Amino acid sequence: MSESVDQDSKTEEATPRKIEDSIGKGNVPFSREAPIFASLLAMLTAALFLMRESGSRLVVALEQFIENPAGWSLESDSDAALLFGTVARDLAIFLLPPVAVLMVAGLVSSLIQNPVSFVGERIRPQASRLSLGKGWKRIFGMHGQVEFLKSLFKFVAIGAITFIVVSSEQGRILNAMLIEPGSLPELVLGIALRLLAAACVATVVLMAVDLVWSRLSWLRELRMTRQEVKEEYKQSDGDPIVKARQRSLARDRLRKRMMASVPRATLVIANPTHYAVALRYERAEGGAPVVVAKGQDLIALKIRKIAEEHGIPVIEDKPLARALCKSVEVNMMIPAEFYQAVAQLIHFISTHKQHYSTGNRQ
Known part of the structure; x- marks a missing residue:
């Protein structure tokens, strides 16, 4: 109750100095939905431009292994190592491009929100982080409620999208048992593209709302009481009584000269x-x-x-x-x-x- 009263008493907007100090301590507005959207967009991009060609190469390599298993000798440890090395190489060629795109997208989404800075305060061990009371507040407070609503929206949206897409592709999925194995990757890729595109559309709305909310919430947390504003003014510009005394002394020296x-x-x-x-x-x-x-x-x-x-x-x-x-x-x-x-x-x-x-x- 007292914390709510304290928050209500903070009616003044944060001063530039308070904002600068907060950023210096690593307390910056950050939307968790932006990296998620960037990851989905990166996966969609990779599926459109990278996965089809690399998937075809992987299918060809697996076909050679499956159709001619006798061509691989497993008589010694070196033969097994060669087999696993070949499979690992083919998988790496298939996975590395999309993984690289995902990493770049995550970094860019974070850099767009805030520049890179090293803040030791954020990684310094603090006993308050082990506080049950503060942990309870983080979970069931306003921030926790908002995070729960966002997670619920994502769960419902992704579930609905998956249900709609799978229902529309039900016939093709059932007929997949009758088609050539080489056609399966194209079928899976097509369904994945539809799922990713729909998920991106749903997530971009959530990301836009979360970006605005995270900024407004950050500014609200930085609000100050009138007394805090007065104290900061005294610290930055000096105590008015002291400044008046300094002006008086300056006038006295000028008068003597x-x-x-x-x-x-x-x-x-x-x-x-x-x-x-x-x-x-x-x-x-x-x-x-x-x-x-x-x-x-x-x-x-x-x-x-x-x-x-x-x-x-x-x-x-x-x-x-x-x-x-x-x-x-x-x-x-x-x-x-x-x-x-x-x-x-x-x-x-x-x-x-x-x-x-x-x-x-x-």
Whole structure:
């Protein structure tokens, strides 16, 4: 009951990280019906294109053995070994091509669903696999019920197909006792082809349904609770409290570096206490004036205080201070629209340098 409640509480879709971790552990969606369908299709292909010719060769070899048994000497162990070797060779020539097709089909059906990967977690011994409770759940749980229904469908479908095909071929099967032995392989092959073709049609429907169900079931098992999503977010992106603290420390370091640059300023434009922008302009350095520090309220007062301590002119120009503070970042040159206003202030300072002290511009 508790496990059902836990599953119901997992209302959130799996995150990309949860899906990636699951795949890394070998927990991937896999349809068992795909290899079965691939095997049936491979058997049908082999029967159509390989079995007829190889079967004819096998019949010829067996006819020679049956019609002329005296031609084979069995007087010693080497004679028996030669006989068995010949029979084994003929059988191998007959069986190897279809077996190879079956192996390739099985590998391809698995590779199409998931790429090859070695996961030690899947083969590591685990005590939970010996748990009677979990084994009971696997058998009688939702997954076990679905597997039972699939097996029941296959049993009923294959049984019905076999009954229909055999009933339709009943006359030919009964007359098989009267035909030449060399014609039996063709008769058996024809019936087998009909059975395999009908089984492939029935299995392809089951495979399509199972592919969709296995994917949806896998995603459902990977669902997460809201708390799990929050915890994963904290682990991947960091705790919000820690990140806020880191941002605060970064702002403090930036503010200290900015204040350390104020003594290098050429002038400070203020408003008069709410905004302060420290500009540096040296003709030898080239370029437009650069904002070396800016701030509002307490930071603005701190900038003015440092400027006054170092004899840097502080000019009150409310519109210009507000516009510069909002438009220009620290360590950036001022835009062209501020050139004229700032140039006038710099010219004013340079012409009144000897008589200028920190104060207001009227």
